[in-house]
Amino acid sequence: DAGVIQSPRHEVTEMGQEVTLRCKPISGHNSLFWYRQTMMRGLELLIYFNNNVPIDDSGMPEDRFSAKMPNASFSTLKIQPSEPRDSAVYFCASSSQGPETQYFGPGTRLLVL
Amino acid sequence: DQQVKQNSPSLSVQEGRISILNCDYTNSMFDYFLWYKKYPAEGPTFLISISSIKDKNEDGRFTVFLNKSAKHLSLHIVPSQPGDSAVYFCAASVSPGGSEKLVFGKGTKLTVNP
Numbered sequence: 001d002a003g004v005i006q007s008p009r010h011e012v013t014e015m016g017q018e019v020t021l022r023c024k025p026i027s028g029h030n031s032l033f034w035y036r037q038t039m040m041r042g043l044e045l046l047i048y049f050n051n052n053v054p055i056d057d058s059g060m061p062e063d064r065f066s067a068k069m070p071n072a073s074f075s076t077l078k079i080q081p082s083e084p085r086d087s088a089v090y091f092c093a094s095s096s097q098g099p100e101t102q103y104f105g106p107g108t109r110l111l112v113l
Numbered sequence: 114d115q116q117v118k119q120n121s122p123s124l125s126v127q128e129g130r131i132s133i134l135n136c137d138y139t140n141s142m143f144d145y146f147l148w149y150k151k152y153p154a155e156g157p158t159f160l161i162s163i164s165s166i167k168d169k170n171e172d173g174r175f176t177v178f179l180n181k182s183a184k185h186l187s188l189h190i191v192p193s194q195p196g197d198s199a200v201y202f203c204a205a206s207v208s209p210g211g212s213e214k215l216v217f218g219k220g221t222k223l224t225v226n227p
Contacts, residue, residue: 041219042202043202050213
């Protein structure tokens with residue numbers, strides 16, 4: 001199994017631009033999670049889906065952030081417009097059951113100039 | 114408000130010695146705790162977990178201890194190996210199988226010196 005796949009691995013953009021991060025979960029997993037890692041706040045959950053339905057988006061920082069999961073094998077996290085404070089590593093994770101089976105992707109390192 | 118706290122950003126130990134990583138939590142509703150390990154440029158990987166009905170769980174060189182009255186857990190690695198050098202995250206959840214939402218600490222960077 002290829003594991004959780006994220007793209008791009010690195011993204012450098014300018015303030016005000018739209019950023020789209022992509023995630024392909026492990027086949028057969030029915031839950032998908034988006035996390036953000038920063039030095040100040042550590043690893044924080046942004047949103048998670050179960051069976052393609054958003055369950056908890058309380059961690060989404062503001063309306064500039066949106067996430068979709070159109071099918072079981074694909075999800076996007078979009079930031080529009082991006083700001084320098086959005087610079088972080090964004091992780092996608094998927095699981096089939098229970099918190100200990102969350103498998104993380106390698107992350108997307110985002111830098112907003 | 115950090116519900117899961119790892120107060121030591123870094124820890125350095127000698128190969129063969131014990132590594133002890135600590136974690137405190139504030140939310141008394143948490144009843145399932147996990148440790149994840151993260152190498153640079155990779156995502157976190159699950160290491161070991163413990164339910165609140167236990168006070169100890171062991172898996173090879175890794176043991177997690179839970180003190181519910183103190184809202185404190187610790188990860189012991191014995192003996193420590195250079196390959197254990199990584200960032201370790203403590204995480205907590207309200208009941209496995211219920212909400213899958215995990216709350217993570219900020220992590221502790223462990224360096225094991227040869």
